[in-house]
Amino acid sequence: MTTTASLIFNPNAGQNDPVEDLVTIREVFESKINLNIHPSHKGVSTAELTHQAIKQGTDMILIAGGDGTVSSAAEALIGTDIPIGIIPRGTVNAFAKALNISTNIKAACEAILLGRPHRVDAATCNGKPMIVLAGIGLEPETIAHSSRRIKKQFGMLSFVLAGIKELGELKTFEASIETENETMNLQAVAVTIANTAAPTSLLAHGPAHVIPDDGLLDVTIFAPSNRKNAFFGAYHLLRSGFTNDATHRDDIQYFKAKNVKVETKPLQKVSLDGDPIEANSVEINCIPHSLNVLLPALDNFTFN
Structure with a gap:
């Protein structure tokens, strides 16, 4: 059949x-x-x-x-x-x-x-499906300055150029982050909650590797104190994405959680899987092994 x-x-x-x-x-x-x-x-x-x-x-x-x-x-x-x-x-x-x-x-x-079917995680962000990540602060600001026309013309380069501009402006905000284990209050330039992340998903790569089927979200908090540290920190995040070596900087924190809620002062722009959304706060819940994706047939395949 x-x-x-x-x-x-x-x-x-x-x-x-x-x-x-x-x-x-x-x-x-x-x-x-x-x-x-x-x-x-x-x-x-x-x-x-x-x-x-x-x-x-x-x-x-x-x-x-x-x-x-x-x-x-x-x-x-x-x-x-x-x-x-x-x-x-x-x-x-x-x-x-x-x-x-x-x-x-x-x-x-x-x-x-x-291909072979492999179950990977998904998540919801304020009730909407999330397959990649939610960004607060720097990422949605970068996306906002990359219009559809510019993306069509320059592709990924449009995000790089917009990101450099936003890094230079260094807009900080207060963030209250609540998980199933703890609540923290801090200052940040960007908070990123990732279900999956490509090497180029720069702001998600505080940890060594964002694993798509571990049943957990990866949270990266980027909080440089000045423009110099912002650019050095961005370089370390980019390197982590391509080398799978965790960052080791005082201005980059990261942890894993099943559920994450973030509130900010002042209110920040939010992006969900690359698109802007309207939100006063963000609540993300991981749904383990909930998508059955056909992946390249490789022996001994693992994301670890």
């Missing part, structure tokens, strides 16, 4: 030509599985398309888009056994990179056909 897969396709994601990407996807899959294509558009959300595909009895959900597309689709997939194939075609693709999924369209599709 031939497998039926529903492709949730976001034509507006990333910098690639959507027509060319769709042709590539169809070339890989259509001789192997029954492929039903569901393009996202303004009239219906990605979550609604995914719910519809599940009701129609699809065997597999394929998601072609960026982190925002995958996060929206996850609303319908958290807690189910439906295999999920990720085809990265966004600007950042942090979720795919954190799971060692190729950002080459053809390679990602071929890996899905040969």
Whole structure:
């Protein structure tokens, strides 16, 4: 019996030509599985398309888009056994990179056909699905200064340039952070709560490694006292992301928790999986092993 897969396709994601990407996807899959294509558009959300595909009895959900597309689709997939194939075609693709999924369209599709299902964590942030991270302070400020037009033109470089500008301004705030184990009050420039994190998710990399299937959130608090320390600290965070060596600086704290609540004074901008959200406070709860993702078939595979 031939497998039926529903492709949730976001034509507006990333910098690639959507027509060319769709042709590539169809070339890989259509001789192997029954492929039903569901393009996202303004009239219906990605979550609604995914719910519809599940009701129609699809065997597999394929998601072609960026982190925002995958996060929206996850609303319908958290807690189910439906295999999920990720085809990265966004600007950042942090979720795919954190799971060692190729950002080459053809390679990602071929890996899905040969892949093995692996259960990874998801989370909710103020009741919304979260697959990558929530950022408070520096990250959403950086995203706010990277318009869709600039992201389309310059890709990841747009975030780098905006981030450098925001580091130079060094805006601090008071944060009250509550977990299942403790409550702390501190000053920060950025607070990042990560479920997963790509090497380029700079502000999430206080710890040596953000593990996608450990049932815990990784919290990194960045609190440089001046511009010089801000740039040195950012360098250490970036290095940690690529080397998996934990940072060792007094102005970078990190810990793990199942549940995290953050309140700030003054109110700060908040980003969720790369998109801005309105929030007076942030409450994040990890949902262990709740997404069934098809990952590259490697012997002795582990995230540790």
